[in-house]
Amino acid sequence: MGTRTSVYLMLGLLAAMAPAKADPIKTAGGLVAGVVVSDSAVRAYKGIPFAKPPVGDLRWRAPQPTEPWTGTLVADKFGPSCMQPDPTPGHSIFTRIFYTPIKPTSEDCLYLNVWTAASVGEKRPVMVWIPGGGFRGGSSSVEIYDGAELAKKGVVLVSVNYRLWKFGFLALPELSTESERHASGNYGLLDQIAALQWVKENIAAFGGNPDNVTIFGQSAGSVAANFLMMSPLAKGLFHRVIGESGGAFAPAVSGSPALRGLFISWLQSLPDAEAVGSKLMTALKVSNLAELRQKSAEEILAVPSATRFESAIPILDRYVLPATADEIFAAGRQNDVPLLLGSTADEGSNFPVIRAVATFREDARNTLGPLADAFLGVYEANDDAQAARTSAAATRDLRLAWPTLQWARAQAHTGHSKIFYYYFAHHPPAPPEERFVENLGKDLGAYHGAELAYVFGNFVPSEWPWTETDRELARTISQYWVNFATNGDPNASGLPQWPAFDPNASSVLYIDKAITPGPIPNQKYIALWDTFAAKWKAQE
Numbered sequence: 001m002g003t004r005t006s007v008y009l010m011l012g013l014l015a016a017m018a019p020a021k022a023d024p025i026k027t028a029g030g031l032v033a034g035v036v037v038s039d040s041a042v043r044a045y046k047g048i049p050f051a052k053p054p055v056g057d058l059r060w061r062a063p064q065p066t067e068p069w070t071g072t073l074v075a076d077k078f079g080p081s082c083m084q085p086d087p088t089p090g091h092s093i094f095t096r097i098f099y100t101p102i103k104p105t106s107e108d109c110l111y112l113n114v115w116t117a118a119s120v121g122e123k124r125p126v127m128v129w130i131p132g133g134g135f136r137g138g139s140s141s142v143e144i145y146d147g148a149e150l151a152k153k154g155v156v157l158v159s160v161n162y163r164l165w166k167f168g169f170l171a172l173p174e175l176s177t178e179s180e181r182h183a184s185g186n187y188g189l190l191d192q193i194a195a196l197q198w199v200k201e202n203i204a205a206f207g208g209n210p211d212n213v214t215i216f217g218q219s220a221g222s223v224a225a226n227f228l229m230m231s232p233l234a235k236g237l238f239h240r241v242i243g244e245s246g247g248a249f250a251p252a253v254s255g256s257p258a259l260r261g262l263f264i265s266w267l268q269s270l271p272d273a274e275a276v277g278s279k280l281m282t283a284l285k286v287s288n289l290a291e292l293r294q295k296s297a298e299e300i301l302a303v304p305s306a307t308r309f310e311s312a313i314p315i316l317d318r319y320v321l322p323a324t325a326d327e328i329f330a331a332g333r334q335n336d337v338p339l340l341l342g343s344t345a346d347e348g349s350n351f352p353v354i355r356a357v358a359t360f361r362e363d364a365r366n367t368l369g370p371l372a373d374a375f376l377g378v379y380e381a382n383d384d385a386q387a388a389r390t391s392a393a394a395t396r397d398l399r400l401a402w403p404t405l406q407w408a409r410a411q412a413h414t415g416h417s418k419i420f421y422y423y424f425a426h427h428p429p430a431p432p433e434e435r436f437v438e439n440l441g442k443d444l445g446a447y448h449g450a451e452l453a454y455v456f457g458n459f460v461p462s463e464w465p466w467t468e469t470d471r472e473l474a475r476t477i478s479q480y481w482v483n484f485a486t487n488g489d490p491n492a493s494g495l496p497q498w499p500a501f502d503p504n505a506s507s508v509l510y511i512d513k514a515i516t517p518g519p520i521p522n523q524k525y526i527a528l529w530d531t532f533a534a535k536w537k538a539q540e
Contacts, residue, residue, distance in 0.1 A: 024072050025120075027202045031072040037115070042151045045114040045206070047079040050198040051191065053108035054163060059293050060175055060187060063110060063194040079111025080104045081139035082164045083297045093430065094350045097460055098132070098449060102139055107167060107297050112195050113140055115147035115157040118207020125485040126208040128199060128238070129159040130192060132219030132246070132449075135266075136165040136312040149457030153482045156208035158199055162191035162224075166280065166300050166311040171273035174289040183317035185273050189227055190320060196228075196237035214240040214485040218449060219400075222246030222341075223266050224314075226407055229335050230328045231320050240488055242340045242481060244455075245347060245448060247403035248314075248325040249410065266313050266403075267324060273315045280311065326537075329410035336415045338488035340481075341408050341501075342422030342509075345521070346445030347400040348392030360387040371532060378528045397525045400448065405526060409503050419501040420490055423521045424451040425512040426473060429465045451511075455481055469513060477511065 020036040022043040034045035051063035058064060083106065087099035118124045129145060131138040140159035147157030162168060168188030175184030200210045215238045217225045222243035228234040229241055230248065250265040268276075283303045286292045305311065314321060328334050354360045360381045365372040379394050381387035408421050430444045444450075453459050454474040459466045480490035480498065490498050496515040499507040506519045520526065 025205045027205060028068075028198075029066045029073075030069040032075050033072050034114070035076045037148045040148065040152060041117045042115055042148045043117070044148065045075040045116075046077055047111045048073070048075050048114065049079070049110060050112050050160070050195050051110040054110060054167075054187070055107045057293060059107065059167070060170055060172075060184070060289075062187065062190045075113075078113065078139075078141035079161065080106035080109050081141060082109035082161050083107055083167050083301060084133070084137040084164045085301060087137055093444070093461075094447075094449070097144055097452075098142060099137060099139075100143065101141060102137070109161050109163070110191055110194075111140075112158055112160045112198065113147070114203075114206050115151040116206045116208065117151050117154075118156055120205060120207060122207040123204075123209035123212070124154055124156050124207055125482070126156045126158060126199060126203050126210070126213045127481075127485050128196065128213060128215045129157065130162070130215060130217035130221035130224050131159070132217060132221040133164070134312065135169060135188060135220045135224075135314070138164070138220070144452055144456060144458045144460040146456065146458050150455075150478060150482065153478060155482055155485055156203060156206050158195075158203070160192060160195040162188045162195070164188060164312070166303075167297070169273070169313060169315060170277050170280070170311050171270060171315055171317075172277035172281070172289060172292075173274050175277070176270070176274065178289070181317075181319040183270065183315075183319040184277075185270070185315035186317055186320040189224065189231065189314055190233075192224060192228060193231070193234050193237065193320075196234065200237055211239065212486075213238045214242060216242035216244070216481070217246075218244035218452060219246045220266075222404070223248050226325065227266075227314055227321060229337070229339075230323075230325060231335075232322065233320055235335050238335070238337065240338045240340070240485060242484065243404060243407060244341075244451060245343045245400050245404060247341075247405075247407035249403045249406035250325075267316050267321065268313055270315055270317050273311075276310050325407070325410070329414055332414035334411070334415065336411075336417050338417045338419070338484070339408065339411050339415070340420045340422075340484050340490060341404055342424060342451075343396075343401040343404050344446040344448060344450050345423065345425040346392070346396065346450075347448045348395035349444045349447045351392070351395050351399075351448070353388045353391040353395070355388045355391075356384050357381045357387040360391055371535075374528065374531070378524055393522075393525065397522060398529055401522065402526060402529045405520065408501055412501060412503055418488060420484065420498055420509070421501040421507065421520075422498075422509045422511050423518075425510060426450070426454075428453060429467065429470065431464060451477065454478065473511075473513070476515065 022034040022036050024031040024033040034043045049066045081102045087095045140161050150157045169185050171185035176182050203210050215225050223246040225241050225243050226248040248266050364375050368375050379390045381390045408419050425446050428450050454477040457474050457478050483492050484490040498509045499517050501507050510518045
């Protein structure tokens with residue numbers, strides 16, 4: 001066989017292996033061509049720009065509309081992830097599941113992805129995924145977020161990137177001055193709103209219904225969904241919300257030192273955020289905004305932060321976010337839409353824990369002062385093993401479960417739409433040799449993010465010993481999510497009945513090998529945080 005013949009055969013083989021191209025779709029920006037997902041009717045359109053690249057003079061500005069393009073944009077690969085610090089080093093399941101792949105990264109990152117099996121003219125429900133990552137990391141390109149399986153169930157699935165950390169939430173007095181609204185920061189939230197505006201304008205071309213959009217996210221993505229429910233700028237752009245393990249509810253940034261050290265708010269004041277931005281300018285030896293915009297992204301990333309949350313959380317700017325979550329929901333000013341919320345049973349297992357009982361008690365007294373006795377009376381630790389478990393439980397309740405539950409309670413108090421609440425307790429089959437950073441042992445339990453393999457139907461890591469029980473549970477959970485996106489209620493024939501949430505009744509759905517309703521979980525712990533939050537508010 002000649003060399004030329006071999007080359008032709010190889011090219012033919014590669015062409016046969018390449019994904020089939022999907023017919024171009026006309027969007028406001030121009031024609032977009034995707035690819036057909038193998039062995040299905042789903043078409044994927046990856047890396048569609050929804051705003052101009054926020055670079056140069058557009059760095060730290062609200063996202064601007066894209067320039068229309070000529071010809072056909074081949075949308076067959078993800079756009080770059082937004083600039084962010086490198087994920088947790090070392091062999092970490094959490095890094096592998098939720099931060100792979102992250103590279104390449106770029107400031108030119110405002111892209112979204114669409115999976116659909118619908119035809120033009122259909123009006124399928126739309127689900128818009130907001131990735132988590134603490135507002136400092138994450139990407140829509142991560143394998144576990146692939147939208148094909150949900151699209152097979154009858155929705156149009158959209159996932160989005162948004163600016164992160166010092167690029168997404170930096171405030172400065174000079175930035176506030178140049179803004180027509182006299183506010184700065186919250187560029188990451190403005191990116192999410194711009195993506196939702198793109199969906200409203202373009203999703204019908206993909207067979208989606210712009211009048212039936214569900215936003216959903218996990219961890220910081222869930223907190224972001226909570227903020228969008230609070231923002232008047234997002235009104236009318238979505239019609240349902242799913243929040244998984246995260247809420248924007250935390251006492252305001254004031255009060256006693258003990259309480260201030262206890263609660264982590266996902267919202268910083270504009271003056272505090274501007275002060276952090278000014279520190280960045282000092283560290284980079286620049287005297288004005290123009291000079292700061294000339295610094296490379298790598299130089300900005302290289303400046304260390306005093307805390308993990310510096311320049312990484314949304315801002316009470318009185319524009320995107322006009323007030324705190326407590327204030328907005330208490331006044332009934334939230335975007336009142338059906339809500340599905342919940343958390344996992346072992347949220348704290350993939351976070352650092354305190355392993356020694358003496359250190360646990362000392363940390364409680366240093367952090368809580370006069371409140372430490374009440375804390376230690378509920379979160380008991382009599383030996384090192386119990387201290388590790390209790391430390392993880394405190395992380396689960398305070399950082400994740402309590403704010404999520406507060407979101408449901410607040411909506412129940414002033415909202416008029418149905419709420420559904422879950423508690424995910426199923427243990428994915430993590431093998432014994434796998435480890436999170438400082439995890440609690442061989443069984444990681446229902447860790448932070450454990451439900452996502454079941455929501456998306458993507459069993460990641462693929463080498464884990466997933467069983468038919470896992471696959472059946474995924475079929476049930478994803479159907480609940482699709483049903484909710486379709487009509488605001490997860491229930492349907494053939495599924496265990498999910499009662500609407502009532503703070504005073506056994507109306508939480510416990511999701512495990514068996515799926516049954518029950519009371520609000522971990523009530524003695526939740527009651528402690530309720531008490532501490534009430535003390536905080538009394539001191540404001």
